[in-house]
Amino acid sequence: MEQLPKDETIALRNKYIGKPCQLFFGQDPIKIVRAKGQYMYDEKDEAYLDCINNVAHVGHCHSKVVEAGYEQMKLLSTNNRFLHDNIVICAKRLVETMPEKLNTCFFVNSGSEANDLAIRLSQIHTGNKDIITLEGAYHGHLTSMIDISHYKFSLPGGIGQKDHVHVASSPCTYRGKYNTLNHKLEDICDLYTEEVREICENIVNKKGTGVCAYISESMLCCGGQIIPPPNYFKKVYAHVRAHGGLCIADEVQVGFGRVGTHWWAFQLQDVVPDIVTIGKPMGNGHPVAAVITTADIAESFRKTGVSYFNTYGGNPVSCAIANAVLDVIKEEDLMGNAIEVGNYLFQECLKLKNRHSSIGDVRGVGLFLGLDIVKNREKRTADPEAASFIVAQMKEKRILLSVDGSKNNVIKMKPPMVFSKANVDEVVSMLDRILEQLEQTSPLSRDTDKIPNGVERKV
Ligand SMILES: Cc1ncc(COP(=O)(O)O)c(C=O)c1O
Known part of the structure; x- marks a missing residue:
C-alpha cells in the first residue's frame, strides 16, 4: 500500500481515532513504517534505536x-x-x-x-x-x-x-x-x-x-x-x-x-x-x-x-x-545476551550516575533498567521535567526511551533482547551529553514549555 504523507496520517488520526488513544511525542509524533531487530524506521527511512519495546522481544519482525x-x-x-x-x-x-x-x-x-x-x-x-x-x-x-x-x-x-x-x-x-x-x-x-x-x-x-x-x-x-x-x-x-x-x-x-x-x-x-x-x-x-x-x-x-x-x-x-x-x-541465546548486555548496561549506567547528580538511582536486572531522575540527590526529590527533557532530547538523537513511575521521573529501558553492547555505548554516551547539557542549565532557566512531550506514562 502506498504511504500517505505524514501530515495526512496525522489529520486522519485526529479525525477518526478516539482522542484518548495516546500518541508518543504528541507534539511531534513519529511515523514508523518498518522495523528490524532493535531498530525502527520512519517514513524517511531514518533509524531509531528502540530501547523500550519489550513486545518485539526477539527483535522486530524476526x-x-x-x-x-x-x-x-x-x-x-x-x-x-x-x-x-x-x-x-x-x-x-x-x-x-x-x-x-x-x-x-x-x-x-x-x-x-x-x-x-x-x-x-x-x-x-x-x-x-x-x-x-x-x-x-x-x-x-x-x-x-x-x-x-x-x-x-x-x-x-x-x-x-x-x-x-x-x-x-x-x-x-x-x-x-x-x-x-x-x-x-x-x-x-x-x-x-x-x-x-x-x-x-x-x-x-x-x-x-x-x-x-x-x-x-x-x-x-x-x-x-x-x-x-x-x-x-x-x-x-x-x-x-x-x-x-x-x-x-x-x-x-x-x-x-x-x-x-x-x-x-x-x-x-x-x-x-x-x-x-x-x-x-x-x-x-x-x-x-x-x-x-x-x-x-x-x-x-x-x-x-x-x-x-x-x-x-x-x-x-x-x-x-x-x-x-x-x-x-x-x-540465539537471548537470555545469555540479557545477562551479558544487561550487566554491561547496568555498570555503564552506574558510571553515568557517578558523573551526573541528576541520576538518583539506577536499578535493573537483565535487560530491564530504570534511571530515577532527581533534582536533589540527598533528598531524592523527583524531577519529572528533567526526565521528560532527557527523553525528548534522546528522541531528537533517534533513541527511544520512556518515562514512568508514580512521580513520572523514571526513565525506563526494556529493549528487544537482541540489544548489543554497541547499542549500550550509543545510549550511554548520548545520555552523558544530554545530562551534561541539562545540568549546565538550572531548572529555573530550563524552558520546559519548549520541551516536546516525551514518551510518557500510559495515563
Ligand atoms: C504488567 C502489565 N500487565 C498487563 C498488561 C495488559 O496487556 P495488554 O495491553 O496486552 O492487554 C500490561 C500492558 O501494558 C502490563 O504492563
Whole structure:
C-alpha cells in the first residue's frame, strides 16, 4: 500500500481515532513504517534505536517468527475446539519453563485478558472477592483490570477505588513509603510485607471472608522499574495464602527471559505463584497471551460446569508464532545476551550516575533498567521535567526511551533482547551529553514549555 504523507496520517488520526488513544511525542509524533531487530524506521527511512519495546522481544519482525505465522496462516487458522498440534506443543513448552506445579495452560489474546481470567479463576477457586494490588500497578485495560490498576483508577479522572480492591504500598526501597532514607535496608522488606498481612487481616475481620488474590508484577514497570527487595514475595505469598488467597504473578512485561538468569522474573525470588499471566513478548508483536496455573485451580473451574471458550485464544497461527519465539530465544541465546548486555548496561549506567547528580538511582536486572531522575540527590526529590527533557532530547538523537513511575521521573529501558553492547555505548554516551547539557542549565532557566512531550506514562 502506498504511504500517505505524514501530515495526512496525522489529520486522519485526529479525525477518526478516539482522542484518548495516546500518541508518543504528541507534539511531534513519529511515523514508523518498518522495523528490524532493535531498530525502527520512519517514513524517511531514518533509524531509531528502540530501547523500550519489550513486545518485539526477539527483535522486530524476526524472519523466523514472521515465516512461522505466514506458513501457518496459509494452512489453517481456526479455534481451539479442534485438535491441533501447535497449541498442545506450545502449552507443553511453556509448562516446561515453569515450576512443576504450574502445569495447566489457558490461551488468550492479550495481557488484559490473561489477568482477567486469572482473577476469574481466583474467584472460582477461593470463593472470595477481595483483591490486593500494588500502588502504581497496571494490569490491563478491561473494566475488571482498571478496577485493580491503581495506576489508572487513582487518577483525578479515574473511577476511584472499588470496595473489593485493596492497595498495598509499592515495594520500592528507593522512593516507596519505606525507603533507605527513612529505614534500614534490612527492615524494609518486613515493613512492606507486614502491610500486606494487615490488609489480609482487615479483609478477614471486616468482611468475614478470605482473600481472593494478591496480584503483582514480578518487577514493576509502570510503577517505575521497581525490583522488590529479596524475600518480599516469599513473605507476601505466605500471608496471602494464610488468609485463603491465591498469588498471581503478572509476567506480561517482564517474562520470557528478560531477567537473563531465569525464564520468569518471579524465579529471582524463589517463589511459586498459583497463577502466572504472560503476554506481550510471547508473540513478538502478534497478539497472543496465556494463563498458566495448577491442575487444582483448573479443576475448580471445570467443576463449575461452565466451559471456557475464546474464539482466537490458542489458534494455530498464534501458537505457531509463540513456538517460533520460544525457538529463537533458545537458538540465539537471548537470555545469555540479557545477562551479558544487561550487566554491561547496568555498570555503564552506574558510571553515568557517578558523573551526573541528576541520576538518583539506577536499578535493573537483565535487560530491564530504570534511571530515577532527581533534582536533589540527598533528598531524592523527583524531577519529572528533567526526565521528560532527557527523553525528548534522546528522541531528537533517534533513541527511544520512556518515562514512568508514580512521580513520572523514571526513565525506563526494556529493549528487544537482541540489544548489543554497541547499542549500550550509543545510549550511554548520548545520555552523558544530554545530562551534561541539562545540568549546565538550572531548572529555573530550563524552558520546559519548549520541551516536546516525551514518551510518557500510559495515563
Ligand atoms: C504488567 C502489565 N500487565 C498487563 C498488561 C495488559 O496487556 P495488554 O495491553 O496486552 O492487554 C500490561 C500492558 O501494558 C502490563 O504492563
